[in-house]
Amino acid sequence: MSRDPLDLGCLRLFDAAARHENLSHAAAALGMTQPALSYRIRRMEERLGLPLFERRHRGLALSPAGRTLHEAVRDSLERLDQATAAIAVQAETPVVRLATDYAFAALWLMPRVAGFRAAHPGIAVQIVASQELAGGPDGGADLAVLFGGRDEVGAGAERLIAERVTAVCSPAFLAEQGPFESPQRLGELPLLHLEGAGERRWYDWESWLAELGVTRRPGRPGLGLNTYTLVIQAALAGQGVALGWLGLVDGLLESGALVRAHPAELESPRGYWLVPGPGGRLPAVRQVADWIRGRFAAGA
Structure with missing residues (x-):
């Protein structure tokens, strides 16, 4: 397990997988391949030392660790997106x-x-x-x-x-x-x-x-x-x-x-x-x- 911070790109991928509860659907929404998304999620789990999802036959479900992370990620990304949009509008x-x-x-x-x-x-x-x-x-x-x-x-x-x-x-x-x-x-x-x-x-x-x-x-x-x-x-x-x-x-x-x-x-x-x-x-x-x-x- 690494204590290095996760980069923002990984957190956005994790958020998409959590929202869609399906790697194929999340990958399509992100414009990337399902194997590439699966690889990035596995790397996050290896870095954190805990599974973020429970793999099921027809999709995914957040693990306890995944729910904890997603609560923080969802709120943080929403605030970041709102701030970025506001700045872009101001700057025109x-x-x-x-x-x-x-x-x-x-x-x-x-x-x-x-x-x-x-x-x-x-x-x-x-x-x-x-x-x-x-x-x-x-x-x-x-x-x-x-x-x-x-x-x-x-x-x-x-x-x-x-x-x-x-x-x-x-x-x-x-x-x-x-x-x-x-x-x-x-x-x-x-x-x-x-x-x-x-x-x-x-x-x-x-x-x-x-x-x-x-x-x-x-x-x-x-x-x-x-x-x-x-x-x-x-x-x-x-x-x-x-x-x-x-x-x-x-x-x-x-x-x-x-x-x-x-x-x-x-x-x-x-x-x-x-x-x-x-x-x-x-x-x-x-x-x-x-x-x-x-x-x-x-x-x-």
């Missing part, structure tokens, strides 16, 4: 909530969002980042950019970019330790790992090297970090070699802050997807979605 500015993961938010969105604000001063974009976001926008998001496979994001998702991964490091690290003429040589270096709970949904060093015919020996030096932005910061600081997702690290490669440690580049059917939420047809949401599509289409 449409607010588009965009959900994504920390890596996309930090490495792709933040360097570009000022350009959107300059082109669309009448639209406010609220970026909601979560490390464990999967399946679709939560109940409070209008739009999402999510990483995964087609089966994880649903039929309405539009792939923006495929997962393409290469090995990257700082120029100083390459000059001191390189050149790395073979993938086998990479496996002997300090590797920077993105760590996370549960099933791997992206390339890690083991799977990336395995596709190149390399088995990394146990006990080799490395550094594990729990967010991709920390992995990239460690690579910039010359702490080792990281896996670089093309589409996220392009600016760092173009500036020379990072370099390719080896020319090998692998691609998978996974990638980043544009996923519409409940507010997907609103004009402001469509403008944000069109801007994201346009930037990827232009490679900018």
